[in-house]
Amino acid sequence: MKQILENTAMFKRERGSRTLLPLKGQTWGMIFAKSSTRTRVSFEVGIHELGGNAIFLSTSDIQLGRGELIKDTARVLGRMTHGCVIRTFKQQDVEDFAQYSGIPTVNALTDWEHPCQILTDIFTIEEKMHSIQGKVVTFVGDGACNIPISWAFAAAKLGFELRIAAPKEYQLPDEVLKRAGNGANIYCTTDPKEAAKGADVLYTDTWISMGKESESAQRISLLKNYQINKEMVSLANKDVMVLHCLPAYRGKEITEEIFEQFAGNIFDQAENRLHTQKAIMDWMTD
Ligand code: CP
Ligand code: NVA
Numbered sequence: 001m002k003q004i005l006e007n008t009a010m011f012k013r014e015r016g017s018r019t020l021l022p023l024k025g026q027t028w029g030m031i032f033a034k035s036s037t038r039t040r041v042s043f044e045v046g047i048h049e050l051g052g053n054a055i056f057l058s059t060s061d062i063q064l065g066r067g068e069l070i071k072d073t074a075r076v077l078g079r080m081t082h083g084c085v086i087r088t089f090k091q092q093d094v095e096d097f098a099q100y101s102g103i104p105t106v107n108a109l110t111d112w113e114h115p116c117q118i119l120t121d122i123f124t125i126e127e128k129m130h131s132i133q134g135k136v137v138t139f140v141g142d143g144a145c146n147i148p149i150s151w152a153f154a155a156a157k158l159g160f161e162l163r164i165a166a167p168k169e170y171q172l173p174d175e176v177l178k179r180a181g182n183g184a185n186i187y188c189t190t191d192p193k194e195a196a197k198g199a200d201v202l203y204t205d206t207w208i209s210m211g212k213e214s215e216s217a218q219r220i221s222l223l224k225n226y227q228i229n230k231e232m233v234s235l236a237n238k239d240v241m242v243l244h245c246l247p248a249y250r251g252k253e254i255t256e257e258i259f260e261q262f263a264g265n266i267f268d269q270a271e272n273r274l275h276t277q278k279a280i281m282d283w284m285t286d
Helices: 001-013 040-051 069-078 089-103 115-129 146-155 174-180 192-196 213-222 228-235 257-261 263-284
Strands: 026-033 053-058 083-087 103-108 136-142 163-167 187-191 201-204 239-246
Touching: 001 026, 001 115, 001 146, 001 228, 026 040, 026 069, 026 136, 040 083, 040 263, 069 089, 083 089, 083 136, 089 103, 103 115, 103 263, 115 263, 136 146, 136 192, 146 163, 146 174, 146 187, 163 192, 174 187, 187 192, 192 228, 228 257, 239 263, 257 263
Parallel strands: 026 053, 026 083, 083 103, 136 163, 136 201, 163 187, 201 239
Antiparallel strands: none
């Protein structure tokens, strides 16, 4: 992670002037079973800027969408492409793809994880606050979705305090806490105000992740008190940074006022997806 974060700074600084093209002559597949703006564009641009060629493969266009197995798709792409970026539902599909394809495979979001996003978030925090070590990162919202889960795995590796405020129905899964281990400083609560007190970073995500649309009404009702708003910001550190992985739904997980107040940080965070993912692909093909 540290190597990727260091290289992210270099890719950001040297964008447009670097002549090293680690993906020169390569073609990368991009299998997407869910919608995407940031991840799709940043990977396509990133692959191009590293000298490679990207093929976008929506699952509604390829045979995967008609029931072909992931392990068969993987064995085909493994013979034709040099790397693959996958966004899908089941975490196991990404792991199976990596195993059966034998090529570098990037998790571009599953129901369970979003590692490229969280690496970017850490880079964005360190860009403004130096080291994340010793900082308090508070996630408010759906504590059982991919974003807080990937944050928990990051907390296991880097020395910061992670607080997750969520209703009891959407707490961080126990198995995640177990996998993160005792070395991870993670505090889970149902009290968003307690979690916001003295936080260096306040972070949120949509209450209705992709694939959960049928639960919208229940989620809006259970999560209504887990919003980043003026009061939450006033409880946090005075230099608090508000982050959002986007897309944002104003009036739900964040107010319009707070979103616009911190839009500078939030769109730096979005831009940093490009730089971080270039560093990830460079590291994978090293
Ligand atoms: N944050 C994020 O992954 O955005 P997209 O869904 O637009 O890719
Ligand atoms: N938790 C959200 C993240 C979107 C980037 C989702 O899975 O839809």
